Amino acid sequence: MAKVKVPKEGKNSKSHLKSRLEYLQRAAEYLQSVSKYPDHAGAATTTDTTVATEPSAPKYNSCANNEKPIDASTGQGRQKTKTLTNLSRVSISHMRGVSLKTQTRLPIPMKRSYCKRCDTLMSPGIHCTHQIINHSRGGKKPWANVLVVRCLVCSTEKRFPQTDRKSKKLKERRDKSQPGDQTDVL
DSSP: OOOOOOOOOOTTTTHHHHHHHHHHHHHHHHHHHHHHOTTTTTOOOOOOHHHHHOTTSOSBOOOSSSOOOOBHHHHHHHHHHHHHHHHHHHHHHHHHHHHHHHTOOOOHHHHTTBOTTTOOBOOBTTTEEEEEEEOSGGGOOGGGEEEEEEETTTOOEEEEEOOOOSSOOHHHHHHHHHHHHOOOOO
């Protein structure tokens, strides 16, 4: 008896999983942007009732041990910012978990947009630094360029080679060689 062939899955058979992955990616980006700019993104701010009723009341907590005064509203704001950053990390880890459990590959730009060690969304200049390094002698070999992305949260380095495709297809090579081969004979 011959083995029965199983029909292949269609192109859009896992579209619900892809949309879920994209949603988690966008949620992480949004939560990261809210944590950077809490006042502009519409985060809830607390109002102090004593300040509203008494204009001469101090805005700072009392200092007991000659410490610097701490603004009560910024202390709470820092806690909210930390929570939102952690939520963005959680959504990134959920995204990775969904892709691993369903055995779907993440697109390359999506994979490169977060740190694999600490699940932080990589925002250039804020959470990561980009640097192109060429370790060849004097940097003469352009195919040796490597993009180094360093996470500022956990100081992990990711390296990506910055080269074009190694060889062109045979058809492309022939197309380029044909115009030069034609010579006019008079």
